[in-house]
Amino acid sequence: MNLKCKHPLRICLCLLLALNFSTLAFANQIQQARFNQAGDTSRLVLEFESEPTFTYFTLSGPNRLVLDLSGVGKRYSFDNLQLSSKAVTKVRHSTPKTKQDTRLVIEMSKQLTPTIFTLPASPDASYRLVIELVDPTYIADTTPVNTAGPDRDKDIIIVVDAGHGGVDPGSIGPAGTYEKRITLSIAKMLETKINNEPGMRAIMTRDGDYYISPNARPRIAVQANADLLISIHADAFTTPQPRGGSVWVLSKGRADSELGRLLEQTERSSELLGPAAEVIEDRDTERYFAETILNMSMDLFRASSYELSNKMINEMKGVTKMHKKVPQSASLAVLTAPETPSILVEVGFISNPQEEKNLNWKEHRERLADAMFRSITAFFKKTPPDGTLWAQWKQNAPQQHRVASGESLSLLAQRYGVTVSKLKSENNLSSDMVKIGQLLTIPSS
Numbered sequence: 390m391n392l393k394c395k396h397p398l399r400i401c402l403c404l405l406l407a408l409n410f411s412t413l414a415f416a417n418q419i420q421q422a423r424f425n426q427a428g429d430t431s432r433l434v435l436e437f438e439s440e441p442t443f444t445y446f447t448l449s450g451p452n453r454l455v456l457d458l459s460g461v462g463k464r465y466s467f468d469n470l471q472l473s474s475k476a477v478t479k480v481r482h483s484t485p486k487t488k489q490d491t492r493l494v495i496e497m498s499k500q501l502t503p504t505i506f507t508l509p510a511s512p513d514a515s516y517r518l519v520i521e522l523v524d525p526t527y528i529a530d531t532t533p534v535n536t537a538g539p540d541r542d543k544d545i546i547i548v549v550d551a552g553h554g555g556v557d558p559g560s561i562g563p564a565g566t567y568e569k570r571i572t573l574s575i576a577k578m579l580e581t582k583i584n585n586e587p588g589m590r591a592i593m594t595r596d597g598d599y600y601i602s603p604n605a606r607p608r609i610a611v612q613a614n615a616d617l618l619i620s621i622h623a624d625a626f627t628t629p630q631p632r633g634g635s636v637w638v639l640s641k642g643r644a645d646s647e648l649g650r651l652l653e654q655t656e657r658s659s660e661l662l663g664p665a666a667e668v669i670e671d672r673d674t675e676r677y678f679a680e681t682i683l684n685m686s687m688d689l690f691r692a693s694s695y696e697l698s699n700k701m702i703n704e705m706k707g708v709t710k711m712h713k714k715v716p717q718s719a720s721l722a723v724l725t726a727p728e729t730p731s732i733l734v735e736v737g738f739i740s741n742p743q744e745e746k747n748l749n750w751k752e753h754r755e756r757l758a759d760a761m762f763r764s765i766t767a768f769f770k771k772t773p774p775d776g777t778l779w780a781q782w783k784q785n786a787p788q789q790h791r792v793a794s795g796e797s798l799s800l801l802a803q804r805y806g807v808t809v810s811k812l813k814s815e816n817n818l819s820s821d822m823v824k825i826g827q828l829l830t831i832p833s834s
């Protein structure tokens with residue numbers, strides 16, 4: 390209890406309270422209130438001195454959410470609270486059940502679905518109560534920019550997602566490194582590499598230090614009709630030992646491994662304003678995701694994600710120790726864009742002092758971004774999406790053939806529909822002899 394008295398008379402009152410009404414004393418109070426609106430979600434965050442205890446109920450006609458905070462006696466003025474939403478119209482006080490409590494009323498223009506949870510204090514934030522109000526009738530007003538078919542974007546669109554951001558620092562290393570800063574730095578490096586590559590374009594889910602909900606991230610990929618979403622994170626564990634990177638794809642059901650469940654859980658609880666990784670069972674994700682996860686096309690995208698993950702693990706192995714040698718799967722909200730291959734890369738353990746040091750080294754981050762870039766280009770070189778420049782180039786590019794036992798130039802010329810002389814000139818061959826294992830360029834006929 391923190392009762393500060395300046396006046397002698399108030400000392401007595403404080404003592405009285407402390408002695409007789411300690412459980413009733415105004416032990417807690419609202420320190421700050423913030424509001425933000427992202428997509429379908431209106432979010433009110435209240436900061437407290439200590440962990441708040443609350444109950445709530447909703448009323449209709451007019452729509453209201455009534456929130457009772459016990460042991461919060463002091464009124465907080467919401468006059469300066471900016472309500473940047475049409476769905477939430479007012480936040481005000483109402484008569485509490487007892488004098489030691491606070492009753493808040495959130496007025497809403499329509500029926501919103503509430504989710505209310507507390508978040509523990511962290512080095513740079515106090516206890517928070519997060520009130521999320523989701524509009525079930527919300528329709529995103531952005532239309533896809535990159536529709537499939539003949540009109541699709543000729544560039545391969547890659548959504549680069551820097552994990553966390555803003556009030557959500559992600560994990561914090563023993564030396565105080567914020568995951569959100571590491572992820573943004575690597576994401577920007579990757580963005581530059583992608584944008585320098587002809588026929589490829591990067592879209593960032595965030596390009597600064599601000600908060601985006603985990604569910605809003607795959608939506609950005611869907612709206613951009615992206616060919617890939619890559620989400621960048623750094624791992625953390627309760628002990629300093631674990632180290633190494635890992636690559637994650639969406640699992641169909643529950644996480645395949647213990648670590649997967651842990652990741653789902655820690656990403657979930659480590660978040661400040663909505664987890665970076667909400668499990669699919671979540672109402673919000675589920676509505677968005679619907680049955681897509683179970684259908685055939687999803688399997689296809691899961692397969693692509695898995696293939697890319699394998700490539701990425703191979704590339705990352707050259708840069709950092711890998712915690713897991715095969716792609717891991719978990720039900721992470723950020724990976725739920727239907728029809729967009731999505732992967733999540735953990736670039737190392739920020740909770741490991743050596744890896745934290747590495748991640749703070751620009752050169753190391755550059756190498757990680759390089760490894761990601763190389764695996765992405767290798768993946769799309771092999772399977773460029775239909776309608777892209779890369780697909781065109783692949784079609785026109787000369788094919789390669791490695792000579793197998795029993796194959797001759799004339800046989801290969803016949804198989805590829807080219808003349809023997811064209812094969813010879815393309816490969817600078819002076820005779821008709823070819824060796825087993827020799828790599829030949831097959832000209833377009």
Ligand SMILES: [Zn+2]
Nearest residue numbers: 552559622623
């Ligand atoms: Zn993270």
